[in-house]
Amino acid sequence: MKRIFHYSTLSIAVALCSTAVSAYSQLGKAGTEVLDSTKNEKVKMVVYELPYISGKNVSIVQGYNGWWSHQKSNALDFLMRRGEVICAARDGIVQSTRSDSQKGGASYKFISDGNYVIIKHDDSTSAAYWHMEYNSVMVKEGDTIKAGQPIGKVGSTGFSSGPHLHFEVYYFDRYGKEHTVKTVFRTSRGIKKPRTWHFYKKPK
Template identity: 35%
Template sequence: MFARRLLAISLLLVSSAGVAKKLYKYQDAQGNWHYTDQPPAVDHPGEVRQLKATAKQHVWLEKTADRARPSFFVRNAYPGPIELAVEWGERENVSASPELPQRFVVQSGESGNLFTITPNVGAQSYRMKLQYRYVIGPPLADYVGQTLYQPPLPAGGRFQITQAFNGPFSHNDDQNRYAVDIMMPVDTPIYAARAGVVLEVENDYVGSGTEQAYASKANSIRILHDDGSMAVYAHLALEKAQVHPGLRVRAGEMIGYSGNTGLTTGPHLHFAVQVNRGMELVSVPFQFAGADGQILEPQSGLWLNGYARQ
């Protein structure tokens, strides 16, 4: 008898979106109190409480119904590609074709069969445990950026970079090494620095601080560019994203509002360009373009001017 397969999930830097709801407490015309996660159909006096955001799953490793020789495929709910790595957790009397470990690039939607599990010759039963992890974005081992980025700022605005590349406070790991922090008031409009497709939107996190627990709790928008790189706009305002996953945006199109969520010491926009390099999200150097097309090297203390988009 074949043992049921087990899957151990390890998610590496997948940026799973936080899903949060509100709790509504209100009193109807008859004086009855109601508690629900849906807003009342009409205006009733009451209270609204923001509930804690929870992670949402985007990627599933699934198997076919053939119990003797099951094949495995992936459902990818992101509107863009991921890279998936699958390996044995443990196995007994079983092989895979192609043999594991393997990496697969999976486009948005449901993949075809990626690999098949087969009992070894003469085996009466088998048991196994699979482990998988994924990274958002296509693999780009040798990526070198060639595009100038428009400052993601409103026309007429002037804002200062307070932490640039290799900044000592929080720009000292691979994901953030080539990032900039632009100081600005909460609710400053934010614009796409380059055209692309919105991959994910974090819109429901509340609160900020310098404790490490806030590191993964920043509202953000991730946009995939045509060359496979991705721009990240982070620390955005609660529930004020103006875009949704799958939407194609133009450079200069408004996408949201700045905030003060996640690991911060004060209101600002965190902007970085990232690629998937070797199953790791890493930031890469980039340059801004001024209103007259001049190249602006991101440096701490530099004032950036927003300008009207054509």
């Protein structure tokens, strides 16, 4: 099982996000041509859907290489309310889930208590959706998932200071070392790189 340090807070903080564009380039076949404005050229990337329902506008409270628990990790914390629906960000197959935990809090002692869904993509990356509400997971191992499909509800199980969605994409290299990767999202204002303290609205 994946173990990640999760935490989010609304305190003012310095976002330590890396903006290296090359890090956004994904492995994978299903790339879409996206204009890289810093290089003024088109690069191939996989574009992810925002992991909530259409029309919702959600802020990121901790971004890539975040100031607290995301140091050296390409993970995102979306600030959402308890019980809000989480949707798959990309097509894939459910690799594993947990839904039976009722425990969580802002302490390391809860590190193994998070409910989650992990979805494997066709390029061998996987997306992890963490801290789901007790008994809220809507999918099971082996299910084929379409981007946008509801998969569970927001909670605060595991190492978490309050309801939010921790989202990350990762893969294992040939030595078994895990690498998290940055993703870009389709938003109501075009394809965007996610940044801490910014809001992102999912198109209808």
